[in-house]
Amino acid sequence: MESRTITQTPPSRPASRTAERGAERSRWRGWLSSPLLIATVVCFALAAISAAILPTVPSYDPWSWIVWGREIVNPHLGFSTGGGPSWKPLPVIFTAVYGLFGGASPTLWVITARTGGFLSLVAAYRLASRLTRGPAWMGAVAGVIAAIGVVLTQEWSYYMFRGTSEPMLVGLSLWAVDRHLDGKRGTAFVLGVGAALIRPEAWPFIGLYGIWLWLREPRLRVLVIAGWASIPILWFGPPWVGSGQPFLASVHAKDYNGHLGSDPFLEVLRRGSDLQILPALIIAAAGVAIAWFKDRDKLWVGLAAAVVGWWVLVVGMTLDGYPGLERFYLPAAGLTCVLAGAAVVKIAQFVGEWISSREGWGERAALVTGAIVAVLVIVSIPFSTSRINEARAQEPIAARAVTRLDHLSAAVAAVGGHDGVYPCKVSFAAVNHGVQTALAWKLRVTLGRVGTSMRHSGVMFVGPHDTIDGAPPAIDPRLTQSTLIAHVGEWTVYQRTVPGHTTCIGR
Numbered sequence: 001m002e003s004r005t006i007t008q009t010p011p012s013r014p015a016s017r018t019a020e021r022g023a024e025r026s027r028w029r030g031w032l033s034s035p036l037l038i039a040t041v042v043c044f045a046l047a048a049i050s051a052a053i054l055p056t057v058p059s060y061d062p063w064s065w066i067v068w069g070r071e072i073v074n075p076h077l078g079f080s081t082g083g084g085p086s087w088k089p090l091p092v093i094f095t096a097v098y099g100l101f102g103g104a105s106p107t108l109w110v111i112t113a114r115t116g117g118f119l120s121l122v123a124a125y126r127l128a129s130r131l132t133r134g135p136a137w138m139g140a141v142a143g144v145i146a147a148i149g150v151v152l153t154q155e156w157s158y159y160m161f162r163g164t165s166e167p168m169l170v171g172l173s174l175w176a177v178d179r180h181l182d183g184k185r186g187t188a189f190v191l192g193v194g195a196a197l198i199r200p201e202a203w204p205f206i207g208l209y210g211i212w213l214w215l216r217e218p219r220l221r222v223l224v225i226a227g228w229a230s231i232p233i234l235w236f237g238p239p240w241v242g243s244g245q246p247f248l249a250s251v252h253a254k255d256y257n258g259h260l261g262s263d264p265f266l267e268v269l270r271r272g273s274d275l276q277i278l279p280a281l282i283i284a285a286a287g288v289a290i291a292w293f294k295d296r297d298k299l300w301v302g303l304a305a306a307v308v309g310w311w312v313l314v315v316g317m318t319l320d321g322y323p324g325l326e327r328f329y330l331p332a333a334g335l336t337c338v339l340a341g342a343a344v345v346k347i348a349q350f351v352g353e354w355i356s357s358r359e360g361w362g363e364r365a366a367l368v369t370g371a372i373v374a375v376l377v378i379v380s381i382p383f384s385t386s387r388i389n390e391a392r393a394q395e396p397i398a399a400r401a402v403t404r405l406d407h408l409s410a411a412v413a414a415v416g417g418h419d420g421v422y423p424c425k426v427s428f429a430a431v432n433h434g435v436q437t438a439l440a441w442k443l444r445v446t447l448g449r450v451g452t453s454m455r456h457s458g459v460m461f462v463g464p465h466d467t468i469d470g471a472p473p474a475i476d477p478r479l480t481q482s483t484l485i486a487h488v489g490e491w492t493v494y495q496r497t498v499p500g501h502t503t504c505i506g507r
Contacts, residue, residue, distance in 0.1 A: 035126070036175060036187065043118035047111045055398035056110050057405055059162035061085045063437035066105050067447060068242075069095025081242035083448030084437055086256075087249040089234035090197035091165050106441070109163055116168025117160045120334060121147040123174035128341035130181065131300065138345045141373060146341025149280045152384050153333050154326050157391035161398040166327050169198045173331035174338065177303070185213055186220050193227040197234055201313040201328065205306070206231070258323025268315050268324035275326045276333045277387065279380035280340035287343020290350050303339060307332045348372035401468045405438055407489030411461060412442050414486040415493050421459045421506040422449070428458030429506065434470030435463065454479055457497040459506040464490050 050056075058066060064084040069092055071079040081087050094112050098105040125143030132142040150156065150170065159166045176191035192209055196202040210224040236246035245251065260267045273281060284304075291300035310332035318324030352369035415421060421429050421443055430451040431439045439461060440450045453474040454460050463469040479496040485507045486493040495505055 034184075035182075036179065039119055039122045040115065043122065044111070044115045046118050047114035050114055051107055051111050055161065055395065055402045056107055057162065057398060057402045058106050058110055058438070059158075059164060059401075060434055060437055061088075061165075062091070062109060062113070062163040063106070063441055064447060065091040065095045066098070066109055067437060067441050068092050068238075069097070069105065069109075070099040070441070071446065072096040073099040077444065078446060079238075079242045080446040080448055081239045081248055083446065083450070084252075084440075086252040087235070087239050088165060088198055089238070090168075090194055092238070093197075093234075106163075113163040113165060113168055114160055116165075116171040117156075118171075120167055120171035120174055121150055123171060123178050124150045124334060124338050124341070126178050127174060127181075127338045130178075131303075131338070131342035132345050134345070134349060138349075138369075142341040142345045144341070145344050145377065146338045149276060149337030149340055150334055151391070152277050152280075152387040153330065153337070154275050154387070155390070156387075157394040158397075159327075161394045162401075164327075165198050166330050169195055170330050170334040172198070173202070174334050177306075177335075181299075185217050186223055189213060189220065189223060189227055193230060195331065196231050199328065199331070200235075201310055201317070202331070203231065204313065205309070253323065254321045256323045258318070258325060260318070260324055264318055264324065265315065268318040271324060271326045272311055272314065272329045272332070275329045276336050276340075277380065277383045279376075279383050280337055283343045283347065283376065283380075284336045284339035287339055287346045290343075290346055294350065300339070300342075303335055307335050307339070310335075344373055344376045345369075347376065397468070404463065404468055404490060405435070407491050408435060408439065408461065408463070409442055411486055411488040411491040411493055412439070414488055415459065415507045418444050423506055424504040427504045427506050428456040429461065430454045430458065430473040431461040432463050432465070432469035432472050434468060454496050457501045457505055458495075459485070460494045460496045462492045462494065 065088065067084070068079070068081065068087075071077045072092070073096055091109070091113075095105060095109055098108040101108060124146040128142040128146035129139035132139040156167070158164075172191050172195040176188045176195065179185075179191060180188035189206070189209060192202065192206040196206045206227065210228055213220050213224050235249065239248040240246040242248075258264075288300050288304040291297040310329065314324065314328045314332075317328075348369045351372050352366070355368050412421070421427065422445065428449065428451065429439070429443065430453060433452040436450050436452050437447060440447045443450065451473065452470075453476070455476050457479060460473055460475075462472045465471055475496060478498050481495075481497045481499045483495040483497075484492065485495055493507075495507065497505055
């Protein structure tokens with residue numbers, strides 16, 4: 001009889017489960033190796049180091065976001081969006097979390113804002129390199145020029161030192177483009193929504209991109225709906241709760257004096273052209289022309305169209321009554337610097353190819369290309385000196401701001417802190433305009449309880465009239481009685497009252 005050997009296979013995991021776990025591990029590896037995540041970790045570390053070794057103090061608007069963040073997480077303070085600058089949702093999302101950390105909140109916010117600024121430089125480098133064809137060194141040159149161009153945009157160093165949202169806005173915008181080009185459409189959309197929670201000019205872009213995703217990426221439709229819904233909810237909901245006016249941000253923005261002069265249209269165009277150095281604007285335009293007429297490169301033209309579209313929105317909103325400030329153009333300026341960095345190389349390559357086509361010059365094409373890059377950079381240097389000087393001046397200015405606000409804290413302590421200034425619910429205080437929001441933080445009150453004019457009897461803090469503090473409070477002519485109650489550093493604190501009025505006056 002024939003014997004048969006039966007081989008039994010040992011039990012194993014179902015193939016489908018093994019495949020699922022393998023796919024999950026692959027997803028985690030892909031996520032952890034994401035250039036955005038790696039860049040964020042590195043940039044956060046740089047921002048934290050900068051906070052430790054450089055003067056770190058928020059400016060006027062960031063202090064308001066920090067105050068609102070504290071109010072959101074502290075039920076004893078109430079929540080009021082009146083009395084300060086325009087509401088911006090994204091910064092307050094961060095500061096609401098940081099409000100749980102008490103006195104560390106201002107520093108945590110500045111670190112976050114600087115992280116966004118460093119990320120914008122990384123994104124500018126990546127995008128300019130992507131637009132560049134040829135040897136790797138050419139991409140590196142384009143990327144470095146683009147990043148330097150961003151740093152040289154108007155008041156960039158001030159924004160980085162003082163924790164404003166503008167560098168973060170540029171970072172979100174450029175990384176959204178980078179992620180889209182890498183096929184990470186969901187991440188690109190989320191980053192675009194983040195930009196739309198800082199500047200309303202981003203709303204049309206994220207609206208159109210969401211429609212494109214809806215048609216091309218059905219799996220992302222839930223994300224698109226959630227992102228679209230978050231914009232009106234976060235822009236209009238908190239001001240409605242905090243002031244009863246859902247459109248308070250728009251009202252505050254229109255009330256701001258943009259000093260546009262007799263011809264707002266020409267002035268706002270001038271501001272847009274002045275934001276980046278002039279050679280960046282000219283070189284970017286030349287690069288786009290070459291890319292279109294020579295290569296029919298749709299990516300270059302698409303990025304240029306985004307720049308023009310942002311300009312149109314800023315100009316249109318200015319003509320509708322908004323202040324048209326230079327910083328409103330910053331995402332467009334960031335893309336312009338990206339195009340300029342890549343255009344330096346593209347122009348050099350274009351001229352180098354033309355020269356190499358001539359007899360006897362073929363072997364010198366690379367040398368000619370490098371020489372033209374050097375010439376374009378050198379020609380741009382005289383246009384950069386004022387921006388470099390502006391950047392160098394920011395560290396001592398920020399150091400003075402830190403000292404000034406330290407003295408303000410000491411002045412607050414000298415008059416008894418919150419209880420000394422606000423003995424009852426109707427007590428009032430006023431201070432120089434530039435530090436109104438900072439004083440509200442130090443006194444633990446809503447912004448509406450610190451004025452920039454002495455319109456009621458109360459306590460008045462007076463500091464130097466300069467770019468740090470702004471103008472001292474204007475005084476109602478009825479408040480003729482003045483009593484000095486403290487003098488600390490460069491701050492003087494008075495009681496200003498109507499004669500005979502002593503009820504609920506601090507100190």
